[in-house]
Amino acid sequence: MVTFPVIGVVGGGQLARMMSGPAVELGLELHVLAEGPDVSAVAAVAHAQVGDYRDRETLRAFAAGVDVVTFDHEHVPGGLLEELEREGVVIHPSPAALIHAQDKLVMRRAVDDLGLPNPQWRAVTETAGVEAFADETGWPVVLKTPRGGYDGKGVLVLRDAAALPAAESWFTGGELLVEQFVPFSRELSVLVARRPSGEAITWPVVESIQVDSVCDEVLAPAPGLPDDLAASLTAAALRLAESLGVTGVMAVELFETPGVGVGYLVNELAMRPHNSGHWTMDGSVTGQFEQHLRAVLDLPLGSTEPVAQHAVMKNVLGGSNTDLYGAYRSAFSSGPSAKVHIYGKDVRPGRKIGHVNALAGPGEPLAAVRARAARVAAILRDGMEAPSTNQE
Numbered sequence: 275m276v277t278f279p280v281i282g283v284v285g286g287g288q289l290a291r292m293m294s295g296p297a298v299e300l301g302l303e304l305h306v307l308a309e310g311p312d313v314s315a316v317a318a319v320a321h322a323q324v325g326d327y328r329d330r331e332t333l334r335a336f337a338a339g340v341d342v343v344t345f346d347h348e349h350v351p352g353g354l355l356e357e358l359e360r361e362g363v364v365i366h367p368s369p370a371a372l373i374h375a376q377d378k379l380v381m382r383r384a385v386d387d388l389g390l391p392n393p394q395w396r397a398v399t400e401t402a403g404v405e406a407f408a409d410e411t412g413w414p415v416v417l418k419t420p421r422g423g424y425d426g427k428g429v430l431v432l433r434d435a436a437a438l439p440a441a442e443s444w445f446t447g448g449e450l451l452v453e454q455f456v457p458f459s460r461e462l463s464v465l466v467a468r469r470p471s472g473e474a475i476t477w478p479v480v481e482s483i484q485v486d487s488v489c490d491e492v493l494a495p496a497p498g499l500p501d502d503l504a505a506s507l508t509a510a511a512l513r514l515a516e517s518l519g520v521t522g523v524m525a526v527e528l529f530e531t532p533g534v535g536v537g538y539l540v541n542e543l544a545m546r547p548h549n550s551g552h553w554t555m556d557g558s559v560t561g562q563f564e565q566h567l568r569a570v571l572d573l574p575l576g577s578t579e580p581v582a583q584h585a586v587m588k589n590v591l592g593g594s595n596t597d598l599y600g601a602y603r604s605a606f607s608s609g610p611s612a613k614v615h616i617y618g619k620d621v622r623p624g625r626k627i628g629h630v631n632a633l634a635g636p637g638e639p640l641a642a643v644r645a646r647a648a649r650v651a652a653i654l655r656d657g658m659e660a661p662s663t664n665q666e
């Protein structure tokens with residue numbers, strides 16, 4: 275009898291959806307606990323059930339039907355996961371590791387403890403604390419909710435003391451994180467995968483370009499990154515993965531600060547496949563979604579070797595075009611070697627609805643690859659009259 279393990283993903287967003295392709299290829303069964311009937315992954319997996327991931331019994335029943343529990347997002351209450359873990363449920367990443375991606379204050383303390391470079395930071399409970407911090411470090415400062423933020427929701431840049439009243443409503447009882455505003459030259463990201471028995475591997479360091487705090491474009495590898503910096507970023511990611519006991523895929527978001535300190539600062543950690551790793555689906559031997567499945571099953575990890583000299587990922591954000599399929603004809607004829615990934619989500623302005631990966635042909639310069647990816651993404655976003663084709 276042939277048996278394959280069942281992987282349970284909590285959360286039905288695009289990350290769960292993109293795990294389904296490799297799961298099918300490897301013959302693995304993927305179960306998804308979805309937030310609602312219309313979320314991204316539901317149409318892609320046979321075993322999706324709708325339920326509240328914050329409800330103990332729902333989570334327990336979901337876990338009972340799978341061999342390993344993993345995540346599409348980081349919002350599952352840690353206490354519930356600890357309970358399940360005590361009951362024998364296999365969870366990757368474990369709640370003890372996951373807390374560092376769930377709570378930015380816990381993450382900052384851990385990064386300090388490991389002696390890795392943090393921006394200056396402090397836990398604060400009122401705007402007076404923010405002002406005291408800024409008096410020492412200088413304005414601007416960045417105020418963050420430790421939990422629950424994503425895509426810049428939960429991040430507030432305060433230019434000067436005049437902005438403090440606007441921050442008042444952010445204080446609702448608990449501690450917030452305040453950080454120096456880092457004058458970085460660019461944002462970098464290291465993606466690492468680690469399996470429970472300890473094997474770990476990274477992909478090349480990438481540059482990630484955010485627009486309005488949302489990842490817009492990723493360049494792999496990060497152009498012009500000095501070899502010694504690439505090596506120390508990679509070492510830092512492996513060290514974080516090992517010391518925090520991370521299992522599955524983790525993204526380490528970084529600020530490059532040339533000539534200042536060791537040349538970089540840690541921004542935050544994400545313990546799941548990540549937007550800065552979408553390029554790996556087409557740009558490396560093993561994509562992050564397959565690697566995540568391998569890692570949480572404690573299988574040997576796949577090669578992370580790039581398959582082209584440059585890979586570019588361009589996000590498709592919701593725009594004026596609501597007929598995505600209607601734009602496929604123009605998009606595909608405009609960029610025959612670009613790979614389109616669509617998440618099956620309703621189009622809303624600014625919402626992540628897909629991405630485009632483009633790989634460099636032999637000798638093709640990075641600028642040309644970026645232009646190709648951007649052109650295809652723009653067609654999907656804005657739509658374009660499909661050429662009339664009576665001969666079809």
Ligand SMILES: Nc1ncnc2c1ncn2[C@@H]1O[C@H](COP(=O)(O)OP(=O)(O)O)[C@@H](O)[C@H]1O
Pocket residue numbers: 393416418423424425426427428429453454455456457461484487527541542
């Ligand atoms: N201390 C900082 N200094 C300058 N920019 C920052 C700082 N912290 C965050 N940012 C900017 O805001 C973006 C989102 O912040 P981040 O902490 O990564 O939150 P999220 O959880 O929403 O991704 C970052 O990618 C970066 O562009």
Ligand SMILES: [Mg+2]
Pocket residue numbers: 425527542
């Ligand atoms: Mg971030």
